[in-house]
Amino acid sequence: MKIAFHGAARTVTGSKHLLTLKNGKKILLDSGLFQGMGKETDVLNREWGFDPSEVDILVLSHAHIDHSGLIPKLVKDGFNGPIYCTPATKSLAFILLEDSAEIQEDDVKYINKKRAAAGQPYLKPLYTLDDAKACFDQFKEVDYGHWTSIAEGVDLLFTDVGHIIGSAAVHLRIKENGKTEQLTFSGDVGRYRDIILRSPEVFPQADYIILESTYGNSLHELQTTTPDQLLEYIEKVCVKNRGKLIIPAFSVGRTQEILYSLNQLEVERRLPELDYFVDSPLSMEATQVVESYPQYFNARIQKLLKTDNDPFRFNGLKYIKTVEESKLLNFRNEPCVIISASGMADAGRVKHHISNSIENSRNGILLVGYCEPNSLGGRLMAGKKEVSIFGVSHEVHALVGSIRSMSAHGDYEDLCQWLACQDAKAVKKLFIVHGEYDVQIQFKQRLVNKGFLDVEIPERHYEEGLS
DSSP, X not given: OEEEEEESSSSSSOOEEEEEOTTSOEEEEOOOOOOSOTXXXXXXXXXXXXXXXXXXXXXXXXXXXXXXXXXXXXXXXXXXXXXXXXXXXXXXXXXXXXXXXXXXXXXXXXXXXXXXXXXXXXXXXXOOHHHHHHTGGGEEEXXXXXXXXXXXXXXXXXXXXXXXXXXXXXXXXXXXXXXXXXXXXXXXOOOTTOSSBOOOOOOOOOSEEEEEOXXXXXXXXXXXXXXXXXXXXXXXXXXXXXXXXXXEOOTTTHHHHHHHHHHHHHHTTOSOSXXXXXXXXXXXXXXXXXXXXXXXXXXXXXXXXXXXXXXXXXXXXXXXXXXXXXXXXXXXXXXXXXXXXXXXXXXXXHHHXXXXXXXXXXXXXXEOSOOOTXXXXXXXXXXXXXXXXXXXXXXXXXXXXXXXXXXXXOBHHHHHHHHTTSOGGGOSEEEXXXXXXXXXXXXXXXXXXTTOSOEEOOOTTEEEEOO
């Protein structure tokens, strides 16, 4: 078999890895959207590097858009096979892909206004809402912990990696020419001792491993400080400065962690009496999906549910549904907290809130997850004093902060712990993906020191024969 890396290769987003078996069968691992890549983003998302109509099977590790967001385009461009994922991933993917389609259509409308003014031809969206809905019948549920035949000589196993609800490591047991080998794809590995989710599971010995490396050179802060850190920013911005605290947060995972931490502060009677807005219909839907899979919560949350039937709700919490309600928040003078998507601040309603708040020193912007360096969140995290938003330059006077402890990605200790169930010398090759190249170089040396004999950092469209 051969493996080709068409996304998340020496970059973080756009996860796509294509297996070609000796019998010609093609299995795609993830079909993710590139995000936060500046002017390159649109071009990267329009070029596959392979023919979608030749792909027989898609296996989806989890629902985050950088892993699932090009599924509608894959189907639109000719893929008509099954899409295997966990039940929770299927539930989340449906709402995330519909939301992504609406963003694609809105973004193209804005881009086409500029192209028309410059005398350039119009662009079409990557896909439409109808395209997103058209792929839903192809989703097939496979639960954790059961080997399932997905093609002749190919079995699939999902194990929980504790990244978001439904996230899984993908294990393929492939029999070719009388020999059986296992390939493991990590998807995104979560945190041990996560605030909400179970820890990543152990998995059977692999011959080949494809491993994410988002935080391959970093250690996170202790998670026990997260509610205290949130409280620190709320008190500084909202209580002392009487301003707005804008928190860009991914609708799945991060938003629920923030809500849980604020609930914890209320239980401890430390939460300031303010209005807390979740300005994202998607976040509301995603929270409902997360709450519908309590079996994936860790033991601490299971115990809490016996006394608190909704650990994501507290006094002062309000969900914003309509665009009109969202716009009214920009005219609000009272202090408040606004939690809104997207997490990298590169799309969605949060971009408007930042645009309207960034030049006022009373306000604050709190980044609580990974941001691509070229994204708006990444530029703010890097300390830029001036940023462009919707083509308009803004001086940064608002307080900009970050809480690294809230990342849903494991740090290098988490990644190494996940690998600890493997005999390193029995792994024929380990490929590092889903990370910035300088981070991957450092992580590679750490893995070599752990005993992995052959570690590769593939570039985009790199292909290699495995057996």
